[in-house]
Amino acid sequence: MIKHREIFFTRYERFWHWSQALLITCLIVTGFHVTGLLDWLDYEQAARWHRTLAFSLIWLWIFTIFWHLITGEWRQYIPTMEKMIEVIHYYSRGIFNPNLSHPFKKTRRLKHNPLQRVAYLVLNALISPVLWISGLLFVYYKEWPKMGIPSEWLSVVAGIHVSMAYAMICFFILHFYMAFVSDPPMALIRTMITGYLEVDDVELDLDREYKLLVVEDDPLFAMLIKEWFDGDADGKEDKMLPKKITVSLVENLQQALEILPRISFDWILLDLSLPDSDGLNTFRAVKSKAADTPILMMTDRENEEMQSRGIHEGAQDFLIKHNLSRRMLARAFRFALERHWFFQRR
Amino acid sequence: MVRAINWRVVGFFLCLLPGCIVGFVGGAFGEGRVDLPISTTKHRMLSALAGPFQSGREVTRACLSCHTEAAAMVRKDIHWTWEFTDATSGKVYGKKHVLNAFCGSTVSNLRECTSCHPGFGWQDPDDRQDADDKVDCLVCHEQTGNYKKYNYGYSELRYKDKILKKPDYAAMAQSVGRPSRANCGFCHFRGGSGDGAKHGDLDSSLTHPDRFLDVHMNASGLDFGCIICHTSNGHRITGSRYRMRAQDPLGIDRPGRTDHTRASCASCHGNTPHPGNFKLDDHVNRVACQTCHIPVMARGGVETMVHWDWRTAGKKTGNNDVPEILRQEGHVAEKMNFKHSSTHGTSIWAENLVPRYAWFNGRVDYVGPGDKLGDGDSVQLNRIQGEARDPDSRIWPFKRMWAVMPYDSVNRHLVANHLLKSDADDREAFEVSGDWQRSVRVGMAAAGIAFSGEVGFVKAVMNFPLTHMVAPKELSLTCKDCHRNGGRMDGVEGIYMPGRKNNPLLHVIGRGFVVLTVSGTLMHATMRIILRRRRRK
CATH class of the missing domain: 3.40.50.2300 (Response regulator)
Structure with a gap:
């Protein structure tokens, strides 16, 4: 079958993806210092960096939400059940058979398989916003009396933040693993770096x-x-x-x-x-x-x-x-x- | 061509150099001396103070000839009354009534205890309300530094009725001015049996402290006297420890917007004292300034007492075993200094101590002689009130003082002990008889409390909130001193503090999920590699 290289991720998407990956990695490391699980760094430095990185990430997201809105790319995250069963089936069984290929053929228009859509939706609509809101509350703790929040809730807010951080870590691990679940293993990583995807030169669907x-x-x-x-x-x-x-x-x-x-x-x-x-x-x-x-x-x-x-x-x-x-x-x-x-x- | 050095020019610049250095250093610290308002009177030119004076009371009368209301005002102040009525509980505290972990109670020991009373001839605890001329002006106001006070508050050293030593009253009277650190320190540096013994943050090193020891009292810098913060009006001096305020929500005091005392950091620094670091300011509603800015106590080279064991009083040799409680509190045995006196037992002294931290809302409840003891094996002589939920509470640093002191083992209450002899013929005082039953009987009789006749010993502890010996900012605590596991705040509960493991269960669950995810992906990867290889074959 003929293959061709096709631009899949624009320059902005790649910038967004990798800077976000870097920010989140650093946030995890510094966050562990703030919760008291690590002490490689000085606490003050770790806390300061955690705050700075978090604000950078929020800024990045504000730009990215804007980008998604004006490009219409937000539609990539609308959940769908179409081919969901097939994709789950593939990851749980078909993937172990080298002769079977992924049931979802991604295109520029439809980048994410239904499972990815759900995963990214959970990340974008649940984990990230909860992390930011709880984190911002944490940073602006002094303003709580003005907002009518009892200061005893600090531990609750911190608990929510930490729980969501663990969810983020789990997502990160899965995401990292899935990045190599392709044939050849480095294909997806290469796409994310260069922006180009090697796609099968699929003929037109002449059957319909x-x-x-x-x-x-x-x-x-x-x-x-x-x-x-x-x-x-x-x-x-x-x-x-x-x-x-x-x-x-x-x-x-x-x-x-x-x-x-x-x-x-x-x-x-x-x-x-x-x-x-x-x-x-x-x-x-x-x-x-x-x-x-x-x-x-x-x-x-x-x-x-x-x-x-x-x-x-x-x-x-x-x-x-x-x-x-x-x-x-x-x-x-x-x-x-x-x-x-x-x-x-x- | 080599040009000759113009030594005159070089010399000129060399002369400027010291000025540059002083200017640079002074500018770097940004601290200038605080001058008190210039007095409109040179007291040495007043004929009333020309002398000669035969007694302290004569000097006082001379003072009162101009300052007509001064003595009446003094006699209302706690310095004079040694009494304090707690507004909330209605209980009466003050030196006259409470017990401390040092010599115990003043009740039957007034002969010596009143050497720190600003009056003359307090023979009897109730004999104090008479004449204005019993007020001792000199102890607080004379500036020669040679004034001393002896038994019953007399300024002359006496034996029976003979006066052995008399101060130069005229010179002292002419020297008067506003109280200096030395005036206040004459009593406050030496409470509890000697220099530095009691408070941990007050000792003679504060007479001429450097910047390192106290950034405000720094004798070559700001040079604050005690009265800069402990402001007074009509001789009512503010900032008593019987009723403290653990926080000052008013902030910076201004005329018309004041709580009538500067005895709080916020009175000058406000409640957002860290420009450019809003996270430090976020601490203000939970952490007292003192907690970070007094990193170590007793750091002026004078030791403070941390333990007093009365069981060895009356014995020739002391007990040099390190008490278990001090070990638990992290005291280092090598740094403890044991002192033994056959009349006073064994005391342990130490310097450069890390404070202990607790919630404090300013209220302190005292256990006095006759108060029933609880079931615990130790008693808190002054219970520090406050908790995390209380918005008025802050985390404060404390000096902790332990004692093993006599108590009535049958009635289970603390006792007033007649430790010091009230006159040369007193044979009942403990320092003379060495007999606990006899001395406690006299003490309890003076206090008017029933005594069973049996004396045991009980562990007692006292907490002194620290507020002096404020270190320069570069020596204050840093984040990691508290924000870590095993940090300084480890005993402080009820608050979420980043940097220490707050919710262990959450981390166990979270880590469980991470482990599950990792092992899941590893299993998936392994299966993928093995099965795909097998099927390819």
Whole structure:
């Protein structure tokens, strides 16, 4: 299988990850001094460093939360049950078999397997916030009377902080171990350093059903397209296209704009000359309702300016009606699909 | 060309050098002498003080000719009354009533004890409220340093009715000024049988202390006298240990916003005294300033007494075994100095001692003669009140003084012992008879308490809160002195203190989880390596 290197973690994510790893390691060591389990360092130094490091970590998190919000990457942590059973099954049994691979194929869009999502959610939504809040309370102990907190609760707050610190240590150990549970063992570490992941060059998933919308006022031509592509691919000679394609036909822009919000199509084959619209305006109207769907434009004649403008505005390809053959259209579909898939993945 | 050295220029700069050094050192410490307000009177020019005087009472009368109210004021102060009524319990304490772990009680021993009373001729505990001229002005105010007091508070050394030695009253009267450290120290440095014996933070080394010994009283620096902090108004001197305040929430005193005493650190330093280190300020609501800033007591070269065993009194030789209790409290046997007196028993002295720490809210309850003892094998003569839950309590440093002292073993209460003879013919005093039954009988009769006739010995302990001998900041305790396991605060309970293992169970559970996680991953890793290798084959 062909592999390729793909940027997986941006520079900021890597900076965040490693600086956080360093901060947490130092916080664990200094924290043990503050609880009285270690005395390698002078207490004052340890306590001062613990405080400074903790504030650095909180600052880092404020930036990172901001980063997650503006990039939308926070969605990576929404828990899901999809493939959960398979992943648990893999880690508990399949992993011992060198012939089995991980059931979850990570992509730039979906970086974390369902188990990771849960683990990171617990870390981000429970362990870390409780550590900060209890830690901040601890540091600003003198302000408690103003906040109405009885000072006897100090030991409770400290106990919560220490408990969560132990949870953090357990997470840290597991996380550290999981970093090497890959094949080859250093692959994940390398990704976290360089940002690049070696991914299998997975073909498009051609097994599922694909939906094609044809916007065409010429009923004969529309029927021809439907005849060419609708239904199961069995018996059709080329393996270029998905096994099952459903073709929907609409006659004008009005109908197209009505159907687009309701059904998610995989392609749109769009005749620019429609009864109720003409030229690039047709394309723009459709594009506005289906921004993520690859659109193939068709016209009756060559128009270089309109072609280049259309491509510039995000059309996948430009086809001339009277030149069309099934093979050619199939290739255009396949190309549009792959191109779209590729961009999506990035 | 070699230029000749201009010696005049070099000499000029050499002359500047000492000034630079003094300036630098002075600037570095930032401490300047505190001057008291200049007096508007030169007492040596007053005709009333020209003398000659035949007695101390004559001097007092001369003083009172101008300071008309002074004696009446003194006679209301605890220095004169030796009585203190505790407002909360209504109990009457004060030297006249309490017991200490040194000579015991003053009741029948007034002849010698009153050598520290600011009056003349206190023959009888009730004979004190008469004339104003019995007040001794000189002991607190004369500045020649030669004034002495003897039995019954007389300033003349007497034998029977003969005066053997009389001070130069006129010179002393003309020298008067505000009380110096030496004036206060005349009594307060020597309580409990000798220099430094009683308090651990008060001894003659404070007459001319250096910066190391006390940063405020430093004779070549700030040079505070006692009265800088123990402020007074109308001869009522503040800062008594009978009713202390363990904390001063008012902070810095200003006219119109004052608790009428500067006998607390916060009176000058406020309650956020560590600029740039908010964590140190966070200690203020739980830890007394003294705890960190008096790292060691009795460090002026004068020993303090830590143990007094009365069982060997009356015997020629003492007992030089180190008491078990001192061992437990961490005293080092080699540093103990044993002293034995056939009339007073065996005492143990030591210097440079680490204080003991306890919660203290300023209240002290005393056990007096006649008070029933509990079931324990030792008795606390002054019970330090306070606990972690009490917001008025702070962790304070204490000097601890142990004694093995006589008690009524049948009635199980402490006794007033007639230790010192009340006149030359007294044969009942312990120092003469060496007989506990006889001396205690007299003491208890004087105190008006029933005595069974049986004397046993009981372990007693006294706690003295420390507040003097404040070290310069570079010598104060550092975090790790307390914030560690086995640190100074190990006996102090009821508070969460970072740096010492506070919740052992939590750590056991936490460590359990870590061990489980580690062993889980190790097992998983081992299985992965073994099984994958096997299946590859």
